[in-house]
Amino acid sequence: MTTTRRRALHWIRQNVELRTLLVLAVVVGGVWAFGELADEVIEGETRSLDEALLLMFRTPGDLTDPIGPGWVEVMGRDLTALGGALVLSIFTFAVAGFFAIRRSWGTVVYLLASVGGGIAISHSAKLLFDRPRPDLVPHGVEVITSSFPSGHSMMAAVTYLTLGVLVARVMLGRALKVYILALAVLMTVLVGVSRVYLGVHWPTDVLAGWLAGAAWAMACFLGARWLSRRGAVEPEAPPAHAGPPEG
Known part of the structure; x- marks a missing residue:
């Protein structure tokens, strides 16, 4: 091993946490997979x-x-509504209210910007690719936009996963963090599957939405960690046994 490489590895160990590298790898991997x-x-x-x-x-x-x-199809329509703009807005402002009650105003602004930015990217991607909707089966709900990536799937991933990681990072206890993230993933998956079930999206549309949305959420998590070190957003909660953060 050369001296330069040894110094580089030493700098990484001293300045970059392993979790940060893993999350960054997820972001890069998600973007690459979406492109492919x-x-x-x-x-x-x-x-x-x-x-x-x-x-x-x-x-x-x-x-x-x-x-x-027939009731399964009705449930499919109910689930797909969880990825609609109105429902996602309600969830977003509800979580923003949670942070407002905690007087974490920087987190409120960051949360709204993160979700809003991800949704804007989703709409832009649909305009860019302009893929036709499936014509193989009748559509179970009315659709007016193009197909790739799935807007409901990507917006659900952007919203639920971003909200999930931002809330989980300030919660005490691993079990609570896992529960919040698992719930966010479940909501995202259910919305995507419902789009294919109702015949309004190709499966690859949904997969693309999941990949892009997950990458965006993880990037927002990294952004929150960076901003928290500068005091702009609420810091991560310490381990459950350490008690609440000072100040």
Whole structure:
């Protein structure tokens, strides 16, 4: 090992936490995977896989009928609404209110900017790729925008995961942190699956939305850590046994 490389590794160990590197790797990996998937979609390489997966959610012999009894389709519409602009706005302002009660005004501003920025990127991406909606099966809900990436899936990932990581970082106790993050992931997954079930998105649309949204949420987590060290947002909670932060 050269002296330069040894010094570089020593600097990383002294100045960069392992968790930060892991989160950064997730961000970079998510962006790279999104780019690769978008390239495959543009070239039409995913068409056969998309069709096969989409048809798995349809009754054999009747493409107009989603699998399962009628109440499952009703539930699908209810779940897909969790990725709509109104519901996501309600959740966002509710969590902003949580931080406002804690008088974490910097976190309130950062939270609103993070969610708003991610949603703006989602809308821009849809305009950029302009992929047609699936024409293989009837749509279970009305849609008016293009297909790639799934706006509901990406906005759900951006909103729920970003809110999840920002709330979890100030909670005491690992179990509570895991619960909050697991709930955010579950909401994101349910919204994405419902879009395919209702026939309004190709599976790769949803996957792209998840990848981009998750990468954005992790980038926002890193941003919060950086800002907290400068006193701009609320610091991370200490371990449960350490008590509340001073000041």
